[in-house]
Amino acid sequence: MSLISVENVGFAYGTGRAVLEDISFQVPRGANVGLVGESGSGKSTLLRLLLGLETPQKGRILFDGAPLAARDKRFMRGYRTRVQAVFQDPYSSLNPAHRIQRIVTEPLRSLKVAGDHHKMAQAALEAVGLGPDILQRYPRQFSGGQRQRIAIARAIVARPELVLADEAVSALDLSTRVRVVDLFQSISQQMTMIFVSHDMGVVAALCDHMVVLDRGRIVEAGETRAILRNPQHAYTQSLLASIPRMPVPAQI
Ligand SMILES: Nc1ncnc2c1ncn2[C@@H]1O[C@H](COP(=O)(O)OP(=O)(O)OP(=O)(O)O)[C@@H](O)[C@H]1O
């Protein structure tokens, strides 16, 4: 059974025009799916639906076989233990007034996870290449790349089944981006991930499957390798031209 099944989803903000139309795709457990498309194509909106922050007007989304009930508080409380997100801007996503210890353990507290939260935070930081010595420090003491590592540690600390990342490396300079892509590559082996990017190079490095959105519709979907080898849609072909901007990450 697929971990995520999106079935004929349509969505509009308020009474506006449709932002997403007839979106259907499945994400097998353990897969890493890239969601690409140009600005305004609906990528972030689709992630918001997957997070349960918005509800589709048409179609439905199944998580592990059960329909996502965004308006059902009890369902959402359970769902939030299973799905976490990483966003683009590591400067605004970490509370500047809180120490790293408090930031990274926040999901454990709010989800009432049993066990030693300090140890779990240490393990999550270790997974992103940061030492326990940073737990007493504040976000302002870190670079953009380090902050994004901390945001990733917070996303994985409660061991979610699915991680949604929205342009999680776009704000980083090139060398930092390569390192954070590398980090995502190592953690993505152990979990299901949907990775939004307008950069096909990043998706090529990280994702075994991809979905291409154009103006709210899927224009291409399938195995990344097959799509990159033989893009069917003119839009995908034009996106492919952007690949040289992002070198495939090397070991650093
Ligand atoms: N809160 C909102 N209210 C109304 N319209 C919105 C809202 N958020 C996004 N939109 C519109 O929905 C469409 C899709 O936006 P979305 O943010 O999903 O695109 P995107 O693919 O993530 O773009 P980008 O690559 O720039 O992040 C755009 O036309 C946008 O203007």
Ligand SMILES: [Mg+2]
């Ligand atoms: Mg977006």
